[in-house]
Each structure stands twice: as C-alpha cells, then as structure tokens.
Amino acid sequence: MRSDVIRVYKTVHTWTGIVAGLALFIAFYAGAVTMFKDTLNEWVTPPSAHAEVFPLAQAPAVIEQTLAAHPAARRQFTLRIEPAGAASLSWREPGKPQRFTATLDANGKLETHARGASNAASFIDILHMTAGIPGGFDVGMGVMAVVSLLYGLALVSGVIVLLPSLIKDLFALRVGKNLKRMWLDAHNVVGILSLPFHVVMALSVVAFGLSDYIFSVQDRVIYGGTLSATVKAQNPYYAKAPVVPGAPATLVSPLQIVAAVKQHAPEFEPVELSYRGAGAPGATVFVSGDDPRYLARSGGFALLDPVTGRFLNAQFLPGAADGNAWSAATSAFFALHFGSYGGEPIQWGYFFLGLAGAFLFYSGNLLWIESRRKLERGADAPRQRPATCFMAALTVGVTLGCVAGISATLAAGKLLNGRVADLSAWHARIYYAVFLASIAWAFVRGGARGSVELLALTTGATLLVPLASVVGWLFPSTGLWFEPAVAGVDVCALIGAGCFAWMLQATAKRAATGRQDSVWGYSARTR
Amino acid sequence: MKTGRRETLSRDWLSKTLAGVIGGFGLAIASSGLLACLTPGALDEQNKFQVAMWLVPPVWIGVMSGSFVFRSGRSAWIGLGGANALGFAMLALARHFFIR
Numbered sequence: 222m223r224s225d226v227i228r229v230y231k232t233v234h235t236w237t238g239i240v241a242g243l244a245l246f247i248a249f250y251a252g253a254v255t256m257f258k259d260t261l262n263e264w265v266t267p268p269s270a271h272a273e274v275f276p277l278a279q280a281p282a283v284i285e286q287t288l289a290a291h292p293a294a295r296r297q298f299t300l301r302i303e304p305a306g307a308a309s310l311s312w313r314e315p316g317k318p319q320r321f322t323a324t325l326d327a328n329g330k331l332e333t334h335a336r337g338a339s340n341a342a343s344f345i346d347i348l349h350m351t352a353g354i355p356g357g358f359d360v361g362m363g364v365m366a367v368v369s370l371l372y373g374l375a376l377v378s379g380v381i382v383l384l385p386s387l388i389k390d391l392f393a394l395r396v397g398k399n400l401k402r403m404w405l406d407a408h409n410v411v412g413i414l415s416l417p418f419h420v421v422m423a424l425s426v427v428a429f430g431l432s433d434y435i436f437s438v439q440d441r442v443i444y445g446g447t448l449s450a451t452v453k454a455q456n457p458y459y460a461k462a463p464v465v466p467g468a469p470a471t472l473v474s475p476l477q478i479v480a481a482v483k484q485h486a487p488e489f490e491p492v493e494l495s496y497r498g499a500g501a502p503g504a505t506v507f508v509s510g511d512d513p514r515y516l517a518r519s520g521g522f523a524l525l526d527p528v529t530g531r532f533l534n535a536q537f538l539p540g541a542a543d544g545n546a547w548s549a550a551t552s553a554f555f556a557l558h559f560g561s562y563g564g565e566p567i568q569w570g571y572f573f574l575g576l577a578g579a580f581l582f583y584s585g586n587l588l589w590i591e592s593r594r595k596l597e598r599g600a601d602a603p604r605q606r607p608a609t610c611f612m613a614a615l616t617v618g619v620t621l622g623c624v625a626g627i628s629a630t631l632a633a634g635k636l637l638n639g640r641v642a643d644l645s646a647w648h649a650r651i652y653y654a655v656f657l658a659s660i661a662w663a664f665v666r667g668g669a670r671g672s673v674e675l676l677a678l679t680t681g682a683t684l685l686v687p688l689a690s691v692v693g694w695l696f697p698s699t700g701l702w703f704e705p706a707v708a709g710v711d712v713c714a715l716i717g718a719g720c721f722a723w724m725l726q727a728t729a730k731r732a733a734t735g736r737q738d739s740v741w742g743y744s745a746r747t748r
Numbered sequence: 749m750k751t752g753r754r755e756t757l758s759r760d761w762l763s764k765t766l767a768g769v770i771g772g773f774g775l776a777i778a779s780s781g782l783l784a785c786l787t788p789g790a791l792d793e794q795n796k797f798q799v800a801m802w803l804v805p806p807v808w809i810g811v812m813s814g815s816f817v818f819r820s821g822r823s824a825w826i827g828l829g830g831a832n833a834l835g836f837a838m839l840a841l842a843r844h845f846f847i848r
Binding site for chain 2: 223225226229230232233370373374377378423424425427428431432435436438439442443444445448451452454455536544545547548550551554
C-alpha cells in the first residue's frame with residue numbers, strides 16, 4: 222500500500238477517533254452494563270415491590286376484574302407469564318410514577334398494590350443510547366448516529382493503517398520499556414479481533430439514529446410518497462385489529478393467545494402479553510418472549526387480536542412460517558446489535574465485547590496523547606503541550622466520571638429506595654453530579670493526580686453496590702435488602718471494584734515513580 | 749507504485765470530506781433504491797423497506813472512507829458526482845421499468 226495513502230488514513234483515524242472516542246466510551250460501557258438490564262432491575266427492586274403472582278389459570282378472572290375496576294388499565298396492561306404456570310398483571314395510571322399490580326384474594330376479590338421501584342437500569346440504557354447528551358432522547362440518538370458515522374470512518378481507516386503490518390503486529394503484545402508500543406499493540410489486537418462487533422455497532426447506530434431522515438429521503442426518491450403508509454401498515458408493534466361492527470369486544474383467555482403463538486412457533490417461549498385498548502374495538506395484544514436459536518429482533522414477538530386470537534403481525538416471530546427473507550434480515554440487524562440471541566453465552570460475550578470496546582476508545586485517546594508527548598532532552602523535563610494536558614484531563618474525567626456515575630446511580634437505586642419521593646430524578650441527578658464533578662476535578666487537578674483520585678472515587682462508588690446488599694443482608698431493619706437470585710450483580714461489582722483498585726495502584730505508582738516527561742507524571746510540567 | 753505519483757495525493761480535507769459525506773449519502777440512497785426496485789417482490793413487500801434503509805449506512809460509510817484516496821478534492825467531486833448521476837439514472841430507469 223502506498224505510504225501516502227496510509228498517512229492520509231492515519232490522519233482520518235486519529236481525528237475521527239479523538240472526536241468520537243469519549244462519547245463511544247460512554248455508549249459502550251453503559252451498553253455492556255445494559256446487557257444485564259433485567260438482572261439490574263431485579264437488583265434495584267425491593268422484595269416488597271415484586272409483583273405478586275397468581276396461578277395462570279386465574280388470569281382471565283384477574284384481567285376481567287382489573288379492567289372493570291381500573292379503566293386506566295384498558296389503555297395498556299401487561300400480563301407476565303413467569304415463572305412457569307404463574308402470572309402477574311401490571312399497568313400504569315396516568316401521572317403516577319408507580320406501576321400497579323393486581324391479584325385475587327382468597328375469596329376471589331381483586332386486590333391491587335402500587336409498586337414503586339427504581340428505574341436505574343432504564344436510566345443506564347438511555348445513557349447507553351444517547352451517551353448522556355442533553356437535549357432529549359431524539360437529539361441524543363441523532364448525535365450518536367453522527368458519532369457513529371465518524372466511528373465507521375475510524376474503523377475503516379484503522380484497518381487500512383494496520384493492514385501492511387497486520388500479520389506482524391496482530392499477535393504481538395510487546396510488553397516492555399516502550400509503553401506506547403504496548404498500548405498500540407493492545408489497541409490493535411482488541412480492535413482487529415472485535416472488528417465484526419464494531420462494524421455491527423457502527424452501522425446499526427447510524428440506522429437507529431438516522432432512520433427517520435433516511436426514510437423521508439427514500440420516500441421522495443424511491444417510493445413516490447407511499448413509504449409512510451407502508452411503514453404504518455407493517456408496524457410490528459402497533460396496529461388496529463379489524464373491527465367487526467356489533468361483535469363483542471370480549472377478550473379470549475390469555476392461555477388461548479399463548480396456545481396460538483405456540484402452535485405457530487412451537488419452540489418460542491412467550492413471556493409477556495401486552496394488551497392495548499382492551500375492551501374497545503381494535504384492541505391488540507403484543508406477545509414477546511424468546512427463542513435463543515434465532516437471530517430474533519428483541520428475542521422475538523408477535524402482534525395478535527386479543528378478541529379473536531388471530532395474528533396481526535408475525536413477521537418477527539422466530540420459527541414461524543410467516544416471516545419472509547426481508548423480515549429475517551431485519552431481525553438479524555436488530556439482534557446483532559442487541560445480542561438478543563443465543564441466550565446467556567451471547568449476553569456475556571456482548572458484555573465483554575462492550576467493555577473491550579470501551580477499552581479501545583480509552584486506549585485510542587491515550588495513544589493520541591502519547592504521540593504528542595514531549596520527551597526529556599537534557600536536564601529539565603520539558604513543558605507538555607496544552608492540548609495533551611487538556612485531552613488527558615478530559616479523557617480521565619469523562620471515562621472515570623461515567624463509570625463512577627453509573628456505579629453510584631445504580632447503588633442509589635437500593636440506598637435511596639423509599640427515602641426520596643422521585644427516585645428517577647435522583648438517578649439523573651446523581652449520575653450527572655458525579656460525571657460533571659469528575660470532569661471538573663480532572664481539569665483542576667490535571668491528568669496525573671486526577672486519574673489517581675478519580676480511580677479512588679470509581680473504586681469507592683462501585684463498592685457501594687455490593688455494600689448496599691451486604692448491609693441489607695446483615696441489617697434488614699435499615700430498609701435495604703439482599704436478593705440472592707441476583708447476587709451476580711454484587712459479585713460483578715466487587716470484581717469491577719477490584720479491577721479499579723488495581724488500576725488505582727498501578728496509576729499511582731506510574732505517576733510517582735514513572736518518567737516525569739509526560740502528562741501522567743506527578744511532577745510533569747504542564748503549565 | 750511509482751514514487752512520482754506520491755505528490756499528487758493532495759489532502760484537500762474539507763473538500764474531500766464534504767464530497768464523501770454528500771456523494772456517499774446520494775450513492776447510498778440510489779443503491780438502496782436499486783435494491784428495492786430490482787429485487788423480487790413489490791416495493792411494499794413486508795419489511796423490504798427496512799432492508800433498503802439498512803443498506804444506506806454501509807454504503808455511505810464505505811464511500812466516505814473511499815473519498816480520501818481521490819487525487820484532489822476536485823476529482824473527488826467529479827468522481828462521486830459522476831457516480832451519483834449514473835446511480836440516479838439507473839434508479840430512474842429501474843423505477844420506470846420495474847415499478848408500476
């Protein structure tokens with residue numbers, strides 16, 4: 222390859238990487254955590270707020286009585302079929318933060334409860350999608366789509382730059398005196414080995430964030446104005462069931478809905494039935510679940526008419542004969558982004574690939590700083606460039622602030638439960654307070670001191686997660702609790718805190734005793 | 749690999765980048781249109797529109813990446829402009845002959 226071409230792509234890689242890297246770090250770290258969204262939801266839900274289950278056979282009676290007594294549930298309610306043979310029913314009342322659940326008492330009378338639980342997992346998910354960019358969800362997604370275009374450019378250019386020395390460099394991790402070489406080797410090997418994952422993420426985020434804009438252009442130049450009608454007619458989530466005038470709007474038993482789905486796709490396990498507009502003409506029921514054998518969109522789902530039990534849309538029901546090749550391809554695009562296939566091994570695989578991605582962006586920034594380092598020549602340590610000092614502070618502030626903020630806001634889901642009125646607002650306050658304060662701290666203290674001190678903060682914040690559970694286990698009177706079924710969250714946080722503590726030790730050692738002609742040395746001359 | 753040509757790859761960052769972003773988007777839309785028109789099934793075949801949309805990001809990013817190897821910003825605009833003219837001409841033909 223011509224060396225001038227390589228040089229051009231090296232520049233492309235450097236600048237796309239440095240602009241997109243920190244937003245991508247947040248997206249990847251929060252995304253890795255989001256792989257266990259359900260588990261995190263369990264972790265922040267106090268035992269008293271778990272929806273009470275009733276035998277599945279009682280479901281028709283519970284639904285009927287709920288709809289009669291609570292009109293708000295008609296708009297939308299959810300029947301969750303878990304564990305096997307049991308079910309729980311919940312809905313929202315307009316203007317109220319809690320979810321309401323219903324069961325039958327011993328006399329067959331309806332009992333309802335309000336269940337307030339933390340939405341920390343959803344907060345982290347939104348953070349994953351928007352990188353926490355202010356201005357609302359659509360703005361955040363749009364910005365991340367543009368960031369992903371840069372990310373795509375960074376991937377292509379990075380591979381081109383690495384190609385000539387790929388064989389030589391790929392399996393070489395030169396640990397030694399030349400630290401920049403080691404970081405570059407690590408950056409290269411992580412980047413190349415997880416390249417397919419990164420290609421999937423870059424392309425899918427552009428599609429997620431810009432699809433509305435792309436559709437509107439395509440509508441004009443390809444579909445001649447017919448696209449919105451097509452999109453509406455094929456919407457797999459929302460539809461209106463065909464209305465037969467004068468026909469009763471009585472719902473069939475959910476067991477019949479489940480049976481219809483199972484008959485269509487025997488290996489698919491329905492988990493949730495979400496009813497819309499129950500009791501009114503045009504009602505629908507959205508059945509979601511899982512069949513880990515397929516690259517299924519969100520695990521797989523179907524839309525049915527809850528009055529007749531007929532299918533309205535089964536394009537994304539894995540294993541059903543309805544879906545065509547286009548639907549299967551669409552399924553795959555979504556599934557590859559979300560890792561909603563293959564069950565737990567894929568979930569863990571995506572978790573580690575996500576963390577590896579976060580490392581990739583972090584190491585990229587580190588290499589940018591390292592390439593601009595002024596080396597010692599003679600007696601005096603040289604003054605480092607302002608740009609590298611700025612980038613060093615920004616990098617440690619953003620990355621560690623994000624990690625510490627996520628840990629703190631998750632721990633708060635347990636620590637503040639029942640103690641504050643609006644927990645979801647507190648999740649945002651805590652995350653942004655930690656995140657912004659970390660960035661400010663890194664700029665005040667500089668990269669070297671800032672990284673050591675913020676690693677201490679990150680370790681401490683992450684330790685709060687298992688600590689909250691331990692306190693709940695030993696002293697339930699505090700109102701905290703320990704849920705053995707999701708002890709994995711505590712174990713992972715403990716391991717994470719251990720890793721951060723190790724980084725803290727290594728960083729402190731490097732800052733104190735490493736070469737001082739760098740932004741990472743305590744006595745670095747930065748100003 | 750002549751060393752004499754080395755000087756001819758000018759940077760023209762702004763010009764090449766813009767050509768790549770705009771020309772790449774155009775080519776991506778044209779190719780998604782060709783996919784929608786030339787593959788079996790009507791335009792409103794279930795979820796064909798989704799695949800056509802999903803084709804845009806890879807083509808767009810691919811062309812954007814390629815725009816930097818044009819010799820100059822001018823040649824990038826000429827090259828990508830020509831490719832777009834060809835792409836949209838083919839799309840117009842495909843729409844005319846295959847879509848009722």
